[in-house]
Amino acid sequence: MSHAPASLSCSALSFDWPDGTPVFHDFHLAVGPGRTGLIGLNGSGKSTLLRIFAGELTPSGGQLSIAGSVGYLPQTVTLDTALRVDEALGIHAARAALHAVEAGEASEADFAAVGDDWDVEERALATLARLGLARIGLDRTVGELSGGECVLLRLAALLLARPDVLLLDEPTNNLDLRARRRLYAAVESWSGVLVLVSHDRELLERVDQIADLRDGEVRWYGGNFTHYEELLAAEQESAERMVRVAEADVQRQKRELSEAQVKLARRKRYGQKMNDSKREPKIVMGARKRAAQESAGKHRIMHAEKLAQAKERLDHAAEAVRDDDEIRIQLPATRVPAGRRVLTLRDLRLAHGATAAGEWELRGPERIALVGGNGSGKTTLLRTIAGELDAESGEALTHVPTRFLPQRLDLLDDDRSVVENVARFAPHATNNVIRARLAHFLFRGGRADRPAGTLSGGERFRAALAALLLAEPAPHLLMLDEPTNNLDLASVRQLTQALDSYEGALVVASHDVPFLESIGITRWLLLDGTLHPTTAEQVRNSLWHG
CATH class of the missing domain: 3.40.50.300 (P-loop containing nucleotide triphosphate hydrolases)
Structure with missing residues (x-):
């Protein structure tokens, strides 16, 4: 029996905080296999989105679809300091049952607890070693570990559980350089669906694609963070060039409208002069005046429409240019x-x-x-x-x-x-x-x-x-x-x-x-x-x- 590949998706998703502050409205996203770096400004909803997919938050509207099991590493890891390492890894019951079997004191419940996972202890020790935690063993308590070691221990528990989808929120926070290296290696070797939120450039260099969450929408960029920056720079250069073209067009349309108004004013003065001098019959002058007014109206409307269209093109071009605020101070x-x-x-x-x-x-x-x-x-x-x-x-x-x-x-x-x-x-x-x-x-x-x-x-x-x-x-x-x-x-x-x-x-x-x-x-x-x-x-x- 074949299984659908692991994936995450949402459609028409809405989420508001209890005080009514909106985060997502009619939001759409689909993530398939591979490593995805989710980036965006603070407050854009990155961590909130991971918590929704992890089941910690409930959306106010829309649909969620998750194919496969999900493992989630939050931005702030808190573990009960009294927990033993094997309890934090989620293998305490299986390990105790395994020891009972080995001692010849097993019950049916012990065999059920072990299941097919006879190498659980070896896998746990190997996973700890892979993350640089070999020295802590399985019997120490969490209270004996540093903050960085607790993050790695939580990650070890996720790797042992072998979820189909792994969600990581700022995983390198509080990790020293060697611990970061081990986390990078774990990310590089991940073969399922992985979505990580991070500001760590070294980590973002190890993803397959970048998802840029901005203004309630996601734009996709293939490749790692360096490739994203190159694509974004080219995109912004093009957008800024389009703004310059649109600005020039607006100025040209303003000039043409001004020139048209000058010409119309001259015609009006000439018509008034002819009327005052009564050089033509009254009926002819009236017809000429009506025709001139109609022509002037059409001319004015045409140039005004062209100017409005040029301004609309400028607004559209300007929307594509990012205007991320910069701090400019003198101290x-x-x-x-x-x-x-x-x-x-x-x-x-x-x-x-x-x-x-x-x-x-x-x-x-x-x-x-x-x-x-x-x-x-x-x-x-x-x-x-x-x-x-x-x-x-x-x-x-x-x-x-x-x-x-x-x-x-x-x-x-x-x-x-x-x-x-x-x-x-x-x-x-x-x-x-x-x-x-x-x-x-x-x-x-x-x-x-x-x-x-x-x-x-x-x-x-x-x-x-x-x-x-x-x-x-x-x-x-x-x-x-x-x-x-x-x-x-x-x-x-x-x-x-x-x-x-x-x-x-x-x-x-x-x-x-x-x-x-x-x-x-x-x-x-x-x-x-x-x-x-x-x-x-x-x-x-x-x-x-x-």
């Missing part, structure tokens, strides 16, 4: 002179054991990339420098105004508006000044009055970054902890633009190597028990060969 107050001492670390031992032996200094507008594996102490180091944690020994001294943006973005008060949140950091700035500055961060008009708790992930990050960069006094040292987590590609570009305008010293902890390379890093530091210099090339080598 001269953040400028740090070259050579000025910004940060000093002396024989620092962190709360969880990592060290920065000897003396480390950051001077001038340096841009430091802080890299290292999950649990190596990067966040602990940043929090220690920010004064949120005490060091076990040694000292971390900041010599300039310093601001720290944590992963959790918890510096915003959810009940206050964006304007009110920024005002907390700049108490001497007037409301008008704050609004003018926020407009450069794309919070214009009513957007600046929205409560922080209603913002999307990208908007919340932008608001938090604005609060820090517009703070009084202006930060001369800015520290960011995994800033690209949960940001779509457009938001990552906006973050890069904002950091281009920042003129102070920068320390960024991140696993996102392409992002780090895009912001002009001047020094790379690796924390792996101790702090020491590294290079972008060495980081990439550790990603692929470590």
Whole structure:
């Protein structure tokens, strides 16, 4: 008996949030075999769509069709810390039954629990090893694992279940470079239907097609993300060329309409002159006047119609040109002179054991990339420098105004508006000044009055970054902890633009190597028990060969 190939589809799909905010209306999508990268702006509905297909959300209208079983890895993985690893993998019952069979103490229920899966334990250990989790075994508890290991454990459970359709939402968040490499390999080897939402360029290079969700519709681009960018650039160049042609046409039609009106005015003046001089019989002049008026009316209507058509062509051409907002700001107050001492670390031992032996200094507008594996102490180091944690020994001294943006973005008060949140950091700035500055961060008009708790992930990050960069006094040292987590590609570009305008010293902890390379890093530091210099090339080598 043949089975239909695995697939996902929806037609005339509608979905609204409980407060009435619409996400999808009359939405259509069909996804077949292969690896699909689903991209789009923050708030476009990517994660919502995955949750609908995973059965976590119920659409308000339309039809869903799912051929095959579905496995879903959400953006935020939460596991009960008391769970054993084999329970998290979903094999605890089968494993216990298998052990009972091996001990000669099996019941019929045990044989039923094992079924045909006699190698379940070997498959589980092999899957863990494939994802770099061989050391954790099957008997430890989830509470002993790092956040990145929990993500990989959830993925291991999905791979063991062997679903026909795999849905991954920002799977590389919180994964260090080696863990990302293993996830890339798992994605590359996937043979069923796979839909992944991600801002990770390295991961998007491994898909077969890109689905671009924009304005409630999906446009398909064959190939990986690089191919998508090339096609989109050519498409936008053509669209912009069509806009220029349409603009020229509108100007020409305006000119012709103006010239026609001048000619008609001249004819009218000539007719009036003939009428005043009474050189022709009254009946002839009346007939001439009526004919002239009819001709003038037709002429005017023809040119007006041509102008309206030209404007319509211009509007149509302009719709094809993407106008993704960009952050354009000037932050001269953040400028740090070259050579000025910004940060000093002396024989620092962190709360969880990592060290920065000897003396480390950051001077001038340096841009430091802080890299290292999950649990190596990067966040602990940043929090220690920010004064949120005490060091076990040694000292971390900041010599300039310093601001720290944590992963959790918890510096915003959810009940206050964006304007009110920024005002907390700049108490001497007037409301008008704050609004003018926020407009450069794309919070214009009513957007600046929205409560922080209603913002999307990208908007919340932008608001938090604005609060820090517009703070009084202006930060001369800015520290960011995994800033690209949960940001779509457009938001990552906006973050890069904002950091281009920042003129102070920068320390960024991140696993996102392409992002780090895009912001002009001047020094790379690796924390792996101790702090020491590294290079972008060495980081990439550790990603692929470590």
